Amino acid sequence: xxxxLEGSSVTLRNWLRNRVVGWLDAGMSxxxxxxxVEAVLAGAVGRLADPGFLVNADPEExxxxxxxASGPAGRLAGAVYRASAxxxxxxxxxxxxxxxALDAARxxxxxxxxxxxxxxxxxEPAAPWxxxxxxxxxxxxxxxxTLAGHTSSVVGVxxxxxxxxxxxxxxxxxxxxxVWDLAAGRxxxxxxxxxxxMVSGVAMGVVDGCPVAVSGDDExxxVWDLATGRxxxxxxxxxxxMVSGVAMGVVDGCPVAVIGSRDGxxxVWDLxTRQQFCEPLQDHVRSTVDAVATGVMxxxxxxxxxxxxxxxxVWDLxTxKPVGGPLTGHTGWVYGVxxxxxxxxxxxxxxxxxxxxxVWDLATGRPVGPELVFPAEVFAVAVTSDGRLVVGFxxxxxxxxxx
Numbered sequence: 001x002x003x004x005l006e007g008s009s010v011t012l013r014n015w016l017r018n019r020v021v022g023w024l025d026a027g028m029s030x031x032x033x034x035x036x037v038e039a040v041l042a043g044a045v046g047r048l049a050d051p052g053f054l055v056n057a058d059p060e061e062x063x064x065x066x067x068x069a070s071g072p073a074g075r076l077a078g079a080v081y082r083a084s085a086x087x088x089x090x091x092x093x094x095x096x097x098x099x100x101a102l103d104a105a106r107x108x109x110x111x112x113x114x115x116x117x118x119x120x121x122x123x124e125p126a127a128p129w130x131x132x133x134x135x136x137x138x139x140x141x142x143x144x145x146t147l148a149g150h151t152s153s154v155v156g157v158x159x160x161x162x163x164x165x166x167x168x169x170x171x172x173x174x175x176x177x178x179v180w181d182l183a184a185g186r187x188x189x190x191x192x193x194x195x196x197x198m199v200s201g202v203a204m205g206v207v208d209g210c211p212v213a214v215s216g217d218d219e220x221x222x223v224w225d226l227a228t229g230r231x232x233x234x235x236x237x238x239x240x241x242m243v244s245g246v247a248m249g250v251v252d253g254c255p256v257a258v259i260g261s262r263d264g265x266x267x268v269w270d271l272x273t274r275q276q277f278c279e280p281l282q283d284h285v286r287s288t289v290d291a292v293a294t295g296v297m298x299x300x301x302x303x304x305x306x307x308x309x310x311x312x313x314v315w316d317l318x319t320x321k322p323v324g325g326p327l328t329g330h331t332g333w334v335y336g337v338x339x340x341x342x343x344x345x346x347x348x349x350x351x352x353x354x355x356x357x358x359v360w361d362l363a364t365g366r367p368v369g370p371e372l373v374f375p376a377e378v379f380a381v382a383v384t385s386d387g388r389l390v391v392g393f394x395x396x397x398x399x400x401x402x403x
Contacts, residue, residue, distance in 0.1 A: 048077040059089035084375040105131035133185040134398035154392030157380040160204035171199035205248030216243030249294030260289030295339030306334035340383025351378030
């Protein structure tokens, strides 16, 4: 009778009976001995340790081997493969490579993530982005305290520099704003907490020489001193119909907050005088503005807004008028938007409820490379000063760098 190693599943028993004869070329038509099965299982663990096999092999074959995984490396490879198998088993190897690298980072193995990213895929270019690190509470509860912080969806991400170190600031439905050290992948200080149950957006900038974060919640916008963790002055309150997104920029030398609203408008506030800078910008008809960002294109300050109409609109902040046509392509609501410079090119980055992130060339309005796939809705995105992407998906945060 065919005997299985301890812990092997019924599924594995059936799979091995169908496959082991061909693999061993033993010429047996009846029962197989345990030594042969153990040899096959040992070989299975070795194959799972090969990133190229994980990326390019038939998913059903890999999933069959995953049940036999033993030892730390084998079990980790199996856990990484299963984490998003519901998405990549029916996708191409390029998408599988990107998701597997992300999930390896979510499990805390940056080396495995890098090795997966480097795997060549026939007929496709090298991976444009690699996962540097990510939180992992959604894949393993044991990682909740060490790698995660928010207890509800991450809905806002911003990046900047505090005390000489690059940081990301995230906001969440749990009512907190958290600061993360981008190099170490851990929180800095205590959460910033206002009197609200939802922080819908966050931005970073400088006011009077001090690094600050601006967060939006309910019908207010708060300014936080990132060096002390304290609120600066009273909240900005306007006819915002629920703040849904915030960004910071500079117009005519003045630091401004750009605020997206549930009524479909975009407001611009002078952070020095605490007064509205201009009339509201409005083009998302009958649609909530879910996210806003600011940037520079051709030397002029611009804002980028996105909403439930699935359109992304670019605005000239000097004139208050749209620039070009809307950016379209997402199949779900666009919850997150950011601007930055990637490889010398000004870009907008968008994240959607369809579980994807897209990078757009602001000069042409065209996508830059293929979309990036994530295992949960993407609610927030940001671009660091050196061109890395910070993505908030589900409860998680991930950092991706150009390869």
